[in-house]
Amino acid sequence: xxxxxxxxxxxxxxxxxxxxxxxxxxxxxxxxxxxxxxxxxxxxxxxxxxxxxxxxxxxxxxxxxxxxxxxxxxxxxxxxxxxxxxxxxxxxxxxxxxxxxxxxxxxxxxxxx
Amino acid sequence: xxxxxxxxxxxxxxxxxxxxxxxxxxxxxxxxxxxxxxxxxxxxxxxxxxxxxxxxxxxxxxxxxxxxxxxxxxxxxxxxxxxxxxxxxxxxxxxxxxxxxxxxxxxxxxxxxxxxx
Numbered sequence: 001x002x003x004x005x006x007x008x009x010x011x012x013x014x015x016x017x018x019x020x021x022x023x024x025x026x027x028x029x030x031x032x033x034x035x036x037x038x039x040x041x042x043x044x045x046x047x048x049x050x051x052x053x054x055x056x057x058x059x060x061x062x063x064x065x066x067x068x069x070x071x072x073x074x075x076x077x078x079x080x081x082x083x084x085x086x087x088x089x090x091x092x093x094x095x096x097x098x099x100x101x102x103x104x105x106x107x108x109x110x111x112x113x
Numbered sequence: 114x115x116x117x118x119x120x121x122x123x124x125x126x127x128x129x130x131x132x133x134x135x136x137x138x139x140x141x142x143x144x145x146x147x148x149x150x151x152x153x154x155x156x157x158x159x160x161x162x163x164x165x166x167x168x169x170x171x172x173x174x175x176x177x178x179x180x181x182x183x184x185x186x187x188x189x190x191x192x193x194x195x196x197x198x199x200x201x202x203x204x205x206x207x208x209x210x211x212x213x214x215x216x217x218x219x220x221x222x223x224x225x226x227x228x229x230x
Contacts, residue, residue, distance in 0.1 A: 001175070040216040042158075049208060049220040050150075050158060061218070093158055097215025100163075101174035107157040 002026050002096050006105035012113040019081040021108045023094035028074045031098065038098035041070055041079045044107075045090045053092075054079065086112065115139035117147075117209050117221035124227045125199050132195035133224045135209030142190035143167040148217065149183060149194045150208045163212055164192060199228045 003026040013019040029038045037057035042050040052061045054070035057077055067082045081088055089112060094105040120134040135147065148163035162173040166185045173183070184193045192209055207224050210217035 038215065042217075044158075049222055050210075050217070051220070052216065052218050055214075055216050055218075091157075095158075095160075095216060097212075100172050100215075101160050101176070102212070102215045103160055103174075104158040 001101055002029065002099055002103055004094055004096055004103050004105035006092075006094060006108050008108060009106070010109040010111065012111045013081075013084045014113045015086065016083050017113075019084050019088070019110055021079045021092050021094075021110070023072075023077045023079070023105050025075045025077075025096050025098075029096045029098035030074050037073050037077070038096055039070075039072070039077050040095045040097060041068075042093045042095065042104075043088075043090045044093065045087075050093065081110075084110075084112070115219060117211065117219060119207075119209055119221040119224045122225040122227070124229070126230055127200055127228055128198050129228075130195070130197050131199055131226065132193050133207060133226065134191050134193050135221050136189065136191045137211070138190065142185075143187055146212045147185070147192045148210055148212050149181075149192075150210055150217070151177075151205045152208065152223075153205045158208075161194070166190075166192070199226075201228050201230075204228050 005024045007022045039057040041054040044050040058070040069080050071078050091107045118136045143166045146163045146165045149161040151159040161177045164171045164183045182195045209221040211219040
């Protein structure tokens with residue numbers, strides 16, 4: 001199984017500041033034949049279902065604000081929120097969909113400082 | 114509207130059986146896999162397994178294989194997950210979600226399952 005490890009476990013950032021969350025996979029999730037990274041990011045606000053933010057490591061889902069961006073390749077990935085808003089308080093998860101089981105990271109809790 | 118509608122919260126005793134459901138609407142049910150994700154209280158997301166409604170091809174996480182059974186009823190566009198003998202450790206929120214290439218682009222609201230004597 002591919003193990004996904006996020007860092008940090010929790011993060012406090014001031015409103016308007018940048019937030020950065022890291023995700024590392026135990027093996028590469030880059031599929032060489034199409035040069036795509038099989039890595040997604042989700043946001044889960046308190047009491048809500050998860051919501052897809054980013055897929056293919058860097059493609060924003062429709063309707064996701066452009067302050068959210070994803071980067072990285074192979075085994076190391078980053079979710080960046082360029083200017084934190086109050087509504088971004090949530091737990092963020094990465095997920096690999098390269099090989100079954102399509103495991104999630106343990107989550108990163110993002111709060112306002 | 115494209116959506117997944119899950120059945121309501123359940124309270125069960127250890128050893129009891131349970132089957133919860135997830136009904137799709139707004140898209141062709143048999144064209145997409147559908148999956149289940151567990152979230153224990155205060156914990157993260159765990160990928161349980163997926164099923165293709167067209168042929169019932171099912172893939173389980175090794176962590177859940179033999180512990181649950183995933184099934185579908187194509188005639189009513191509904192997926193299920195069932196337990197034969199619940200344990201307290203099965204207490205969790207269970208989400209159904211639609212995988213697209215493996216990532217989940219559509220989620221249900223979740224079904225809370227509480228197992229307590």
